[in-house]
Amino acid sequence: MKAARLVEFQKPLKIEDLEVPKVGKGDVLLKVISCGICRSDWHLWRGDPALVAYMQWSGGKLPITQGHEVYGEVVEVGESVAKLKKGDKVVMPASSTGDNRTCKYCMEGDSNVCDHLVIAGYGINGCFAEYMLVPERSVIDLVKVPDGIKPEWAALSSCGFGTSWNAFTMKTNLKPGDMVVTIGAGGMGLSGIVIANALGAKVIAVDVNERSLEKAKILGSIETYKYSGKSEELNEIVEDIMKKYGSVDVVYDTTGIPEAVIPFLPLLRVHGTLLLAGLMMKGKETFPLPADLVVAREIRIQGVLMLPAQKFDTIFKLMKEGKINLDPVTYKTISIYDVNDAYKEMSEYKNAGRIIINKFS
Known part of the structure; x- marks a missing residue:
């Protein structure tokens, strides 16, 4: 064979x-x-x-x-x-x-x-x-x-799809009208958009690939943002989302890149959920969490594995x-x-x- x-x-x-x-x-x-x-x-x-x-x-x-x-x-x-x-x-x-x-x-x-x-x-x-x-x-x-x-x-x-199904139906109780930010629009991220839309949620997608973001739009994302790797760019994206939509219910990370995730934490509402499905590829990354924000808003941080x-x-x-x-x-x-x-x-x-x-x- x-x-x-x-x-x-x-x-x-x-x-x-x-x-x-x-x-x-x-x-x-x-x-x-x-x-x-x-x-x-x-x-x-x-x-x-x-x-x-x-x-x-x-x-x-x-x-x-x-x-x-x-x-x-x-x-x-x-x-x-x-x-x-x-x-x-x-x-x-x-x-x-x-x-x-x-x-x-x-x-x-x-x-x-x-x-x-x-x-x-x-x-x-x-x-x-x-x-x-x-x-x-x-x-x-x-x-x-x-x-x-x-x-x-x-x-x-x-x-890819199974992990996102676990994320949105088992690890958080996603409801119609909830707002989700998906970081990464690859196979797993796009699958998450399919599921979130099927559950009646509204999805914003962030990715480095313009073609992936075009797919995200086809699948129903209400807004997409291209990220080129600059930290200040992420801050601008967060500010724009907050200005247009306010706080969100879920941030779903499929990248495993701490510096691409942490800027989105302030977007989470009280009792919001950060879903981490991306693996930390170097094996030694740490998330510099803003603990005061996590405590004050009672933010839930949830891992997702397949x-x-x-x-x-x-x-x-x-x-x-x-x-x-x-x-x-x-x-x-x-x-x-x-x-x-x-x-x-x-x-x-x-x-x-x-x-x-x-x-x-």
Whole structure:
């Protein structure tokens, strides 16, 4: 089978011919139909410390097949697998149980924060390949995808869309008329705009990419702001938002860049929520929080990590009912042979949305 392998950080992925993984007791083999290229995949490729540390913590090492936003077809099941059969279409949540849901958090319905978390492309070989093996300890988290869901949408649900669904439906009670500022309009940020609009909220988007902001407008953002990296520019954006709209209910960060987030805290109303979904890529960043403001307004700061496997059914139901449209969130589909071109485009921040691999031979 063909697989895109990370052999050395910041070097082109190698397209290699590998043996199709052998299925052991309790394992499941997927034929990959589509997989998203997440910004975090790009960060690992760059060798950013936070993700390298996670890869090492979870038992992964180079070379490794990248990719965690996977939608595939079950082609073989190991002995003792009862919940799935050959031909089933499934997604593997980007953060899945690594202990068959036996830890405290899994048993509470939060397998996305399992004590033995498994993320494909970090701890195990991922989905930038024709086939992907899901180990026995994570099979319970595979989610069946009903007929009629577009492959690109299914892949997005695994991480980018799933994380935003967690943010706006589980980590904060977003209501019609609420005002949201989304920092970052990539795959996750654009997904958040889709969800917030579906819930009746009003969204303002901030990003460095003009094409991403154009997508944000298509998806219903009432205002967009281009940020070029200057701190004084962010202060001007905040002042303009405050002047036009007043305080906001939620600030949703998908970038993980402290200096891009902190200026927006004064925008939050009393009992407002700061949602942090972007990973701190250097691994040592700190947020210089204005504690007096956080205390005086009783601002809530909430982390968001992917989506538990137990919460996917509602997403697919809304997709089938036509209440969610992720077509604008998909930037383009490519062949596995074009993955290095995709990383180049991401390095230049030219992609407006998620790049999806859907051709493997």
